[in-house]
Amino acid sequence: MPLVSVLTTSYNRADFISEAIESVLASTFEDFEYIIVDDRSTDDTYEIAKAYQTRDQRVRVYQNEKNLGDYPNRNQAASYAAGTYLKYLDSDDIMYPHCLDVMVRCMQKYPNAGLGLCAFSDVNAPFPSVETPRSGYLKNFMEIDLFGRAPGSAIIRRDAFDAVGGFTGKRQIGDHELWLMIARQYDVVRMPRDLVWDRQHEQKESLYDDxxxxxxxxxxxxxxxxxxxxxxxxxxxxxxxxxxxxxxxxxxxxxxxxxxxxxxxxxxxxxxxxxxxxxxxxx
The missing domain is CATH 1.20.58 (Methane Monooxygenase Hydroxylase; Chain G, domain 1)
Structure with missing residues (x-):
């Protein structure tokens, strides 16, 4: 069984998905499976991803029967996962080679934690450090924005993900909602930032009018x-x-x-x- 399931959901990302896939396969941490779930792309995204499946046995590519949308598709990807940890990587972003290694080491230092988040540095403690449900909520609401992190900034323990039911799929900012749900029941590990490159481009989806x-x-x-x-x-x-x-x-x-x-x-x-x-x- 792989220790980490890397999950990529895709929709019309033919221009970027090759770089995303290759960044995962170049990881210095090797105990992972890579699951890609295409949400009925109308371009060549699925075909490009499918080609990687024939080159590397760690890659498994699926395509939904119908378009599910962002967060329901993230849940769909998790349903195929066998790893102890879930690590999302968006199909237009890039994972640095050391990303999985750093995240896994941080999580294994605190085995009771259900979530790890790339966070702002803390002058009182080096990375990694851990927040209990109470200290995490207090820090987030009274000091700094701890939980306002995109999926690429997180690594999730699979049993914690299942315990809270995954993404609700009801809101466009379901990642923030999921972090708050997990953090009420589990410790949260604070990890170094900038382990994933969040690409900015003209095709980037805008979820909000203002x-x-x-x-x-x-x-x-x-x-x-x-x-x-x-x-x-x-x-x-x-x-x-x-x-x-x-x-x-x-x-x-x-x-x-x-x-x-x-x-x-x-x-x-x-x-x-x-x-x-x-x-x-x-x-």
Missing amino acids: AFKKAAMHLEIVVNAIMANDCPLTTSEKRAVGDQLRSSYNKQFIRELIRGRIKNAMLARKMVKMTRPLTRNAE
Whole structure:
């Protein structure tokens, strides 16, 4: 059984997928399988990926019967995996040769952790370090953005992924949602950054019409996470998070009014109201 299942989901990435695949196969860590699931591409993506399957026995390529969409396809890829760890690599990104080696070493140092995330450095501890559910939530909501990481920045223990049900598929920012779900039940390992190159290009999918809509979606996920029955925060800590969020969005509301951006101001006001359940829950 491979220790790591590297998972790539693809849709119309003929211009980039070869580089993504070759970066995985060039890994200095060799105990992995590589699963590629094409979501009914209309270009040559599937054929390009399929050719690699004949060259390297670690590569397995599938194509869905119908287009599933981003996060449902990520779950589909995980369903084929046999590894202890799941490592996603987007079909237009590149994994550095040392990526898997670093991530696996970090996770094995903390065998109880369910998730590893490339994180901002901590002046109090070298990498790797570990956060408990409570310390991770406190750090994320009161200090730094710990969980706002793309799939390429993460490595996931397979049993933790299964325990929370994988990606919900209901939101466009399902990675952030999944990290919060896992972090409520498992320790999280903080790992060095820049192990994967996040390619920027004209074909890069844009999930949001504007930053405010993105922020509103994130806030909905945050509120649900803190309101969850298994949230590791105390009542007073939940109230503190709610107060901090409410203050931030109130300031944003005022700034947008002053600038005459009425639509943005109304959305900021809506986000202020979205924080109310945190206070009601705390009280």
